Amino acid sequence: MNYSVLSPGVAIVILIVFGLLWIAFGYFLGRQNKNLEDYMLAGRNVGFAFAAATAMATWVTSNTTMTAPQVTYELGVWGMVGYSLGAVGLLMFAPLARRIKRLLPHGFTSGDFIRERFGVAAWRVFLLISLFYAFGWLISLGMAGGILVNALSGVPYHVGMTVILLVCVSYTLLGGLRAVIATDFVQTIIIITGVVFIAYLVVDNVGFEQMHSDLRNERPMLLDLLFPAAIMFLFNNLLFGVGEIFHSNVWWSRAFAFREDTGARAYFVAGLFWIPVPIVAGFIALAAPTLGIAVPSSDMVGPLVAGQILGTTGAVVVFIVVFSALASSLDSLLAATADLITQDIYRGHIHRGASDEQCLRAGRYIIVGLGLMTWILCLPRLTTLASLLYFTGAFVASAIWPIVFGLYYRWATGTAATLSMIAGTVCGLLAYFLIGYYVAAVASCAVSLLVIVLVSRWQDKPFDFDSLATRANQETNNP
Amino acid sequence: MHGAYAQQTGRVEGGIIRSSQRATPLFCVSWLILLATNTSVWAAENLSLSASTQLSNEGYFVLNWQPEVDAASFTLEQSSREDFSTPVSRPLGAASAITITGLSDGVYYFRLSRDEQVISNTISVTVEHHSLERAASFFFLGLALFVTLILSILKGNRQTGI
Structure with missing residues (x-):
C-alpha cells in the first residue's frame, strides 16, 4: 500500500527535529521551576498572551485537525459546522474561569472543587469520569499521531505513535506546566500560520463547482441540510465540547495558573480564534470524492486529501501543523491528568499528608506511567478517532450541571451531583449504543440536568460558599 | 497495517x-x-x-x-x-x-x-x-439544554457579581 506523499525519511527527520526542539525547550524552561506550584501551575502567574495561546493550542488538537475532516466526511456540511461549535465550550468557560479563581484562589485541580463543594462520594465519581475521559483523549491523541505519520509518509502506525508519545512525555516531564504553556505558544503560531497557508492552497487548487457537483451526484447526503444524523450531531458536539472543558483539569489548571484578570479574556479570545480552524480542516475532506481518493478509514481523510491536493510541500506543512496540534494537546493533557492523579489520588487517597517534594516526585512518575499506559492502549488501534472520542461524551456531559450549579448556586447538593453524574453517564452510554455516537452527550446532559434539579430540590440543603475557600485551602495540602 | x-x-x-x-x-x-x-x-x-x-x-x-x-x-x-x-x-x-x-x-x-x-x-x-422526527427531537432537546446552560451562567454571574 503506497498512498503516501512524503518519503518516510522526510517524516522521520521532521519528527526528530521538532521532537528535539520541544524537548530542549522543556528542559530549558524546567530549570526555572522551584517548587510544586511552579511545576504544576507555572507559578500561578501566566499573562494574557501565553494564556490565550495555550488555551487555543490545547483546544486545537488532533481532534480538530483530524476528527473534524472525519466528521465532515461522514456527516457532511453540518458535521463541519457542528464541529466548530466546540468553540462554545471555550467561550462559556470564560466567566467560569473568573468564578473558579475567586472561589479557590489556592486550588490545584477540578477535583479540589468537587470534593469541597459536593463531598467525597461526588468527588470519587467525578474522578472516575475525569480519568476515563483523560485516557480516552490521550489514546485518541496517540492514535492520531500514528495515523497522521502513516497516512502522509507510510511510516508504520506504531512507529509514529511511539515517537510522538515519547517526545511529549519527555518535555512535559522536564518542564511541567511552564514548558507546556510555552511550547503551546510556539505551536499556536505554527498552527495558525499553517492553517491559513493550507486554506489558501486548497482554494487555489480545488474547484468549488466541481466539488459541489460531485458531492451532489455521489454523496448527496453530505450536502443535505436535513441529514438526520448530522442534525442530531449539532448540539451533541456543542454539549460534548462544553462537558470536556467544564470538567477537565486541563482547563481548571489553567484557570488556577492564569492571573485573575487574565483567565476570562484568554478563554474568550481563544474560543473566537478557534472557530475557523475546524471549518478549514473539515472543508478539505469534501474534496475527497472529486479527487477520487479511496479513503480506507474515515479518520485518515484529512491527511490523505491534504497530501494529494497540496503535494509534498503541503504535506510537510500539514505534517508540522498536525504534529504541533497533537503535541500541544498531548502535553497539556499529560500535565493536567498527572496533576489530578497526584493531588486527588496520590495525596487524597494513597499518601495523605504527602509533602510538596513527595508530590513533585510522584507527579513525575505519574507522567511516565500515563505515557506508558497510553502507549499500551494505543497499540491495538481499536476504533476510529471519532467513535472513541464521542464515547467519552456520555461521561463528560453528565458533569456539566454539577460544575455550573456547583459554582453558582447554593441549592445544588452533593447527593444530587453524584446521582446526576451516574444517571447521565448510564443514559448517555445507552444512547451511544442504541442510536449512535452523535446523541450520547445530549442524552447524558439531559438526564443529568433532570436528576440534579429534582434531587437538590427534594433535599433542600443550601450550601455555604463563604466556607469553601477556607476549607479548600486547608484541604488542598491535606485532603 | x-x-x-x-x-x-x-x-x-x-x-x-x-x-x-x-x-x-x-x-x-x-x-x-x-x-x-x-x-x-x-x-x-x-x-x-x-x-x-x-x-x-x-x-x-x-x-x-x-x-x-x-x-x-x-x-x-x-x-x-x-x-x-x-x-x-x-x-x-x-x-x-x-x-x-x-x-x-x-x-x-x-x-x-x-x-x-x-x-x-x-x-x-x-x-x-433516522427519521426526521427523531432527529428534530434530539436537535430541540440539545437547543433547550444549551439555552438553559446560558441562562444559568448569566443568572449565576449576575447573582455573584461577576
Missing part, C-alpha cells in the same frame, strides 16, 4: 445474500448452483468483499476485501440495481479498504472489478436514515 484496518472495521460477511433474507437450505443450494455456473464471480482473483454493516442509519460504512492484495488496478462498482445496469465506478488506488459516506436511503450493491472483469462477490448494504 492491513491487520489494523481489519480489526477496526469488524466484518459482517454479507456475501450476496441480502440482510432481510433468511438462508434456507433450498435457498443456499440455489445460490451454490448459481455461483458454480457464474464464472464472472469466480474469476482468477477471487476476492471476498464484505461490509462493516448491512444496515446503515447514517449513510456511511466500510467495505473490505480478502485476501488483502494490492488494489492499485481494482475498481469498486456501486449500483442501486442488483444487475449493475447503471454502476458508479470508484478506482481504489492503493487502499486496503474503502469508507463509503453520504448515501441517501436505498439498497446499494457493490462488487470489485479489474479490466471490466468482476473479481469478487456482490454484497448489498441498505441505507435507512
Whole structure:
C-alpha cells in the first residue's frame, strides 16, 4: 500500500527535529521551576498572551485537525459546522474561569472543587469520569499521531505513535506546566500560520463547482441540510465540547495558573480564534470524492486529501501543523491528568499528608506511567478517532450541571451531583449504543440536568460558599 | 497495517445474500448452483468483499476485501440495481479498504472489478436514515439544554457579581 506523499525519511527527520526542539525547550524552561506550584501551575502567574495561546493550542488538537475532516466526511456540511461549535465550550468557560479563581484562589485541580463543594462520594465519581475521559483523549491523541505519520509518509502506525508519545512525555516531564504553556505558544503560531497557508492552497487548487457537483451526484447526503444524523450531531458536539472543558483539569489548571484578570479574556479570545480552524480542516475532506481518493478509514481523510491536493510541500506543512496540534494537546493533557492523579489520588487517597517534594516526585512518575499506559492502549488501534472520542461524551456531559450549579448556586447538593453524574453517564452510554455516537452527550446532559434539579430540590440543603475557600485551602495540602 | 484496518472495521460477511433474507437450505443450494455456473464471480482473483454493516442509519460504512492484495488496478462498482445496469465506478488506488459516506436511503450493491472483469462477490448494504422526527427531537432537546446552560451562567454571574 503506497498512498503516501512524503518519503518516510522526510517524516522521520521532521519528527526528530521538532521532537528535539520541544524537548530542549522543556528542559530549558524546567530549570526555572522551584517548587510544586511552579511545576504544576507555572507559578500561578501566566499573562494574557501565553494564556490565550495555550488555551487555543490545547483546544486545537488532533481532534480538530483530524476528527473534524472525519466528521465532515461522514456527516457532511453540518458535521463541519457542528464541529466548530466546540468553540462554545471555550467561550462559556470564560466567566467560569473568573468564578473558579475567586472561589479557590489556592486550588490545584477540578477535583479540589468537587470534593469541597459536593463531598467525597461526588468527588470519587467525578474522578472516575475525569480519568476515563483523560485516557480516552490521550489514546485518541496517540492514535492520531500514528495515523497522521502513516497516512502522509507510510511510516508504520506504531512507529509514529511511539515517537510522538515519547517526545511529549519527555518535555512535559522536564518542564511541567511552564514548558507546556510555552511550547503551546510556539505551536499556536505554527498552527495558525499553517492553517491559513493550507486554506489558501486548497482554494487555489480545488474547484468549488466541481466539488459541489460531485458531492451532489455521489454523496448527496453530505450536502443535505436535513441529514438526520448530522442534525442530531449539532448540539451533541456543542454539549460534548462544553462537558470536556467544564470538567477537565486541563482547563481548571489553567484557570488556577492564569492571573485573575487574565483567565476570562484568554478563554474568550481563544474560543473566537478557534472557530475557523475546524471549518478549514473539515472543508478539505469534501474534496475527497472529486479527487477520487479511496479513503480506507474515515479518520485518515484529512491527511490523505491534504497530501494529494497540496503535494509534498503541503504535506510537510500539514505534517508540522498536525504534529504541533497533537503535541500541544498531548502535553497539556499529560500535565493536567498527572496533576489530578497526584493531588486527588496520590495525596487524597494513597499518601495523605504527602509533602510538596513527595508530590513533585510522584507527579513525575505519574507522567511516565500515563505515557506508558497510553502507549499500551494505543497499540491495538481499536476504533476510529471519532467513535472513541464521542464515547467519552456520555461521561463528560453528565458533569456539566454539577460544575455550573456547583459554582453558582447554593441549592445544588452533593447527593444530587453524584446521582446526576451516574444517571447521565448510564443514559448517555445507552444512547451511544442504541442510536449512535452523535446523541450520547445530549442524552447524558439531559438526564443529568433532570436528576440534579429534582434531587437538590427534594433535599433542600443550601450550601455555604463563604466556607469553601477556607476549607479548600486547608484541604488542598491535606485532603 | 492491513491487520489494523481489519480489526477496526469488524466484518459482517454479507456475501450476496441480502440482510432481510433468511438462508434456507433450498435457498443456499440455489445460490451454490448459481455461483458454480457464474464464472464472472469466480474469476482468477477471487476476492471476498464484505461490509462493516448491512444496515446503515447514517449513510456511511466500510467495505473490505480478502485476501488483502494490492488494489492499485481494482475498481469498486456501486449500483442501486442488483444487475449493475447503471454502476458508479470508484478506482481504489492503493487502499486496503474503502469508507463509503453520504448515501441517501436505498439498497446499494457493490462488487470489485479489474479490466471490466468482476473479481469478487456482490454484497448489498441498505441505507435507512433516522427519521426526521427523531432527529428534530434530539436537535430541540440539545437547543433547550444549551439555552438553559446560558441562562444559568448569566443568572449565576449576575447573582455573584461577576
